[in-house]
Amino acid sequence: MNLCCRSIFQALVRVLAIFPLVALGVAATNTVAGAHEIRPAIVDLTVQDDGTVRLEMSLILEAALAEVGAEHADTDESPNAERYDSLRLLEEEALAAEFERSETRFVEGVRLMAGDERIPLEVETLELDPVGDTDFARLSRMTLTGRLPAGATELVYSFDASFGPSVIRVPGEEGTNSYSAYLDNGSPSAPIPVEGVITMTAGEVFVDYIGIGFTHIVPKGLDHILFVVGLFLLSPRLRPLLVQVTAFTVAHSVTLALAMLGVLTLPGSVVEPLIAASILFIAVENLGTDRLTRWRPYVVFIFGLLHGLGFAGVLNEIGLSPAHFASGLLGFNIGVEAGQLAVVAGCYALFGAWFADRPWYRTRITIPLSLAIAAIAAWWVVERTGLVG
Structure with a gap:
């Protein structure tokens, strides 16, 4: 990347870095479900x-x-x-x-x-x-x-x-x-x-909530799917993907547990726009680099904290029985991880296995798909902050 392009990209990343703050400020005034959201x-x-x-x-x-x-x-x-x-x-x-x-x-x-x-x-x-x-x-x-x-x-x-x-x-x-x-x-x-x-036995609850966690990602969690796809698109190599997925998994597991224990709570009207902003940031960063930067795992970790709060919203609606709180929470988390791995496996089957070694992988796969994800996420940010109907 030449100096001019690098400067433009860095400026764009700095602008996007304040997107979550803007989303937070606007979304904090909203406390009800989005008009088009399907809620049980x-x-x-x-x-x-x-x-x-x-x-x-x-x-x-x-x-x-x-x-x-x-x-x-x-x-x-x-x-x-x-x-x-x-x-x-x-x-x-x-x-x-x-x-x-x-x-x-x-x-x-x-x-x-x-x-x-x-x-x-x-x-x-x-x-x-x-x-x-x-x-x-x-x-x-x-x-x-x-x-x-x-x-x-x-x-x-x-x-x-x-x-x-x-x-x-x-x-x-x-x-x-x-x-x-x-x-x-x-x-x-x-x-x-x-x-x-x-x-219900702890085992029955455990198995039941694995299914709930999995379906929350595949097929219903389009925002979480696009985030994981964004992580995959950075590079088809194993190490960058493993570092990012590990940071994301640890982070959302922490906030999911804290939220379900009542230690940490944020309304969905705040969390959902921030999740959309996180997807936008990852997609745009993919456009400016083809390798794992030193700050990327930390950014992914912070965004993982937000996604964990999003997962907690689902469990809070369902309401975990205190008698099987641990087994239900563990099962749900495993289901979420299985869903994420299914997304990664799908990406690998579609792109990585066939085109990872091609010199045009970045120009024909990473950049077009990242642009598409960025466009969708940008619309979600605007929609979820209530700026459009």
Whole structure:
């Protein structure tokens, strides 16, 4: 790289270095979900002494009414995105009217089984907020109730896949959850005992959370995927990749554990724009160097701390049972690592194995792909800080 290009690149890196600070400053004012973000419905199941079964739900009602679907990571990917966007513009009275027209369909999509018998549910309460800032999704609150059949000992819950993913939780003592599970694609919960608490072994929780961690990366974690791809693109050689991935893994493991223990917390409205800024920085740096610089591992480590907080947001929504906190946390972390290794393996199979020794690898692989990643990440920074809808 000649002196002029090097000077331009160094100036660009210095400008990008303040991007996280800008993102932090703007995002700190936002505390709700991005307009197009798919968030699971959070459902708390309780059985009262008189036999009433209650499902208290917090969800993005517009996404469920539009049937965006659990297979999408972003509402814009759904063929029903236009209907979702139109529902977001409605005031609470109009949205309530839309729900009333679709209430039967919605209630049919919330299944609660006692053995082979389905428990009929009805909407007891529905709380909607004013439309507010349409750059951000609003959460609605709903309570569904039903009657426990005579002799029922276990309940199984499921949520129609067309409504999106859901998290089922059974509240325990002192604000904890005796059971929680992330359900995707309409999958049913484990049988939940009517009396006592659900019994899951540490091994079952461990295996379950490996799957949750893996799917959070592949296929749903596009931002984390692009970050790992950015690390791979710097150089097809093993040593640079190993140094970067190790720094990233250690860092996000630390903040994930600290966040789940309640020692360190930051709202998603702050973390998500910073994660986007980290991807942008890595992609742009790839354009200016083809080797591991002395500061790159430290930068990757700092960004890994941010990504760990992003992972913690997923676990906080699900709610780890205190009885299996360690096994769930370990399983989730292993699942995340397996997802990252799958991304690295995919990159190697597509590019490294075939083109690593070609003299044009950097000009035809690294630079074009890094430019594409930088463009996507730059858009995410702007979008996640609420500067555009």
